Amino acid sequence: MTPILYLYALVDDEPLEALGEGIAGEPLRLIRQGGIAAVVGELAGRPAPAEATLQAQDAVVRRLAGLFTALLPARFGEAFADEAALAQRIAAQSAGLAGALALVRGCVQMTLRVFGDPEPAPETSPEPAGGPGKRYLEAQRREREWARSLPEIDPLREALRPLLRAERLERHATGRLLGTAYHLVPSGQTGAYLAALEGASERLGGRRIAASGPWPPYAFGPEPAA
Amino acid sequence: MSQPPTPPESLDLLGPGDGSLLDAVDNLLNKGVVLTGEVIIGLAGVDLIYLHLSAVLCAADRVLPKKEEPAE
Numbered sequence: 418m419t420p421i422l423y424l425y426a427l428v429d430d431e432p433l434e435a436l437g438e439g440i441a442g443e444p445l446r447l448i449r450q451g452g453i454a455a456v457v458g459e460l461a462g463r464p465a466p467a468e469a470t471l472q473a474q475d476a477v478v479r480r481l482a483g484l485f486t487a488l489l490p491a492r493f494g495e496a497f498a499d500e501a502a503l504a505q506r507i508a509a510q511s512a513g514l515a516g517a518l519a520l521v522r523g524c525v526q527m528t529l530r531v532f533g534d535p536e537p538a539p540e541t542s543p544e545p546a547g548g549p550g551k552r553y554l555e556a557q558r559r560e561r562e563w564a565r566s567l568p569e570i571d572p573l574r575e576a577l578r579p580l581l582r583a584e585r586l587e588r589h590a591t592g593r594l595l596g597t598a599y600h601l602v603p604s605g606q607t608g609a610y611l612a613a614l615e616g617a618s619e620r621l622g623g624r625r626i627a628a629s630g631p632w633p634p635y636a637f638g639p640e641p642a643a
Numbered sequence: 644m645s646q647p648p649t650p651p652e653s654l655d656l657l658g659p660g661d662g663s664l665l666d667a668v669d670n671l672l673n674k675g676v677v678l679t680g681e682v683i684i685g686l687a688g689v690d691l692i693y694l695h696l697s698a699v700l701c702a703a704d705r706v707l708p709k710k711e712e713p714a715e
Contacts, residue, residue, distance in 0.1 A: 427676060475667040492675030506678040528666055635670035
């Protein structure tokens with residue numbers, strides 16, 4: 418197998434202490450490009466996606482998150498042939514990455530899953546303005562918006578709002594799992610977050626929630642270009 | 644009379660044991676920064692792992708043993 422540079426995370430400052438080792442015990446190092454640095458290790462090949470490797474990578478990223486004020490975890494399996502290839506990809510997304518690093522600085526991710534019966538989807542607009550093409554695009558837009566909304570937890574979101582730096586919502590299409598809210602919370606505020614959640618969770622009309630975290634801010638990378 | 648929802652039970656639904664692996668899978672395979680532009684789902688086995696674990700996640704409230712009502 419050709420050796421690869423395996424990406425764990427992107428950062429923009431110096432670590433508080435030594436970077437330590439990656440998922441295969443390989444030494445980690447920083448590769449800098451502009452104001453952004455990648456935490457990488459050299460592996461013999463791309464790791465296979467299995468429970469052990471996923472958990473190992475999660476553990477490495479969690480440890481790294483404690484060494485930096487801002488860290489964006491990479492998705493599993495991000496591998497590069499060499500430093501030049503990696504630097505080129507960072508340069509191509511540098512503005513989005515810098516913005517996302519600024520957003521997550523000093524914060525952690527809390528994940529909130531919501532179980533129960535869904536609200537009915539909003540009714541389609543009664544006045545079908547325009548021709549069939551316009552109506553189709555409008556319907557698509559509404560569908561995308563609905564997929565990123567969870568009105569079922571609005572009472573919770575009101576209570577949590579003072580604690581949130583950012584929020585991303587995902588509605589799931591089927592099953593008892595209605596959706597997931599990813600919340601970016603200042604790292605000292607996770608206790609207050611859980612307390613606010615418990616205080617407000619009775620106002621959910623019998624729906625159930627499951628909170629987990631704190632996690633590194635996996636859900637708060639740069640938004641993919643539209 | 645119907646019982647009100649019990650927040651501590653719902654918060655425990657995915658405790659540190661089960662929840663951590665499911666969340667790790669969601670985080671690592673669905674989230675995280677992608678620089679390469681490659682779609683991770685193309686890696687052999689990911690589909691199966693993810694489908695399997697998300698099925699568990701959806702079913703967690705039904706498959707986990709119900710807590711006994713505390714004796715008054």
